[in-house]
Amino acid sequence: MKTVVLCNQKGGVGKSAVATLLAHHLAQRGRRVLAIDLDHQGNFTRPLRASGRAEPSACTADALLTGPVPPMPLSPFVVVPADRALLNLERQPDQHTPFARRFRSFLASVDAAFDVCVVDTHPNPDIRVIAALVSADFALSPIQLNQEALDGVTGLLNHERVGLRKIKAVLNPKLTLLGLLPTLVEPTPFQKANFQQVVMCYHPLMIRVGERPGDFAAIPKRSCIAEAQAAGEVLWEMKKTAARDAWREIEPSLSRIADLLDGTDRGITPHAQEASHGPAA
Template sequence: MKTLVIANQKGGVGKTSTLVHLAFDFAERGLKVAVIDLDTQGNASFTLAVHKSGIAASSLFGAVTPFDLAPIDNIALIEADPRLADLEKLDLGKAAEAFSEAVSIIESRGFDVCLIDTAPSLGIAMASALLAADFVASPIELEAYALQGITKMNATITAIRRKNTKLQFLGMIPSKVDGRNPRHTATLADLQAAYPALILPTPIGYRSSIADALASHCPVWEIRKTSARAATKEVRAMTQHIHDKMEIA
């Protein structure tokens, strides 16, 4: 099983839309996908509600006992719950060990991929997820503070890799890009110059059809709007790129 964390210490950058579209895309490929929602806002849990397993995400950080996890249409959701807010009271070492054990249990249930959504802060949940993961990807907005956020995220990943040497940073996904905005164009050029190997060549435009899809509990390619066509092309290119980078069989 390959495990991917979607993370950024800045909110509102498109983490959840990236994760749920990866889940929908991978499931359509016939892969068995587990999704763990570690964001207390629970947006991924809302969009993927039909795939709920009945398992609360906070339960993965305590004394973990073997559990069953059955996918619905190839996706099984371990949903966010209010007790995630209490994780900061836990010892990181013990919490990370329990979470890693839970991921191993998911793998033993025959899942091909585990996708993990995280809150926009480096706390117990994000650190535990990164310590257990094989890959991490970071959606970013093309605003002036994007470079600062990227520097912070890079430092976090570098620190985590001292303990999780298998963790690979797939890169940054430009999100909510307005091609008509000169500031976005300039910022993207700056990012490509500063991090030429880390900017994914699959930017996602700022399109209302993506928000419509999330609200409708479906991928953007099921939205019957003309504007969804361009969004579908961009999102499919992103999911294909990440699928290839993860070398999923």
């Protein structure tokens, strides 16, 4: 089982929406998917439950850190729902190490039952995010192309508690940044300029979907994505033409992410002009 954690300390950048699309996409590809919602807001739990595709576990996600954990349902698509009890975990600092150890033991215990575990997190850099990152194989970071996008990326990598570089160096050497994933992308001159700036500074951290310059995974802003999330519908099964068009736009990005998780990625050679840019900060 490969575990991927959706993380970014910025709120509202599309973490839960991407987690939901990815979980459905992986399930549709025939992968056995375990979805864990570590955010008490439950924005990953709600659409998965409402879709009727994922079977809820007997316990809520806080139990994965506090124990005991009942057996997971024998289903190829399981969601461990969020609960407000997740809010209590940060207030027990003497328990943080046992919390992280229990979460890691839980993941090890379901290793043979699932192919991929998708973990959604809260923007607060607390013990829930740390517990997830210290046990994960991959981090996937949705970013929004607003004014603070570049500052946000610096924080994501270097935050003193949950910075991906620090976690990798000190606590979890196997942690790999799957990539930065621009989300809620709009074709405005402002966003285009920010996209170019992110590519210039961080292209080695972005997810290639093709060989042309600018061929990086991204999720456009589309009202049907928000509607699918709110109604618990699977985007590509919605009746609207707009939903199918949106799926056509994002399918290459989600497929590439799924390939990277599967380890079946064929690799894409970056355009020479881009490869000559300086190293990522």
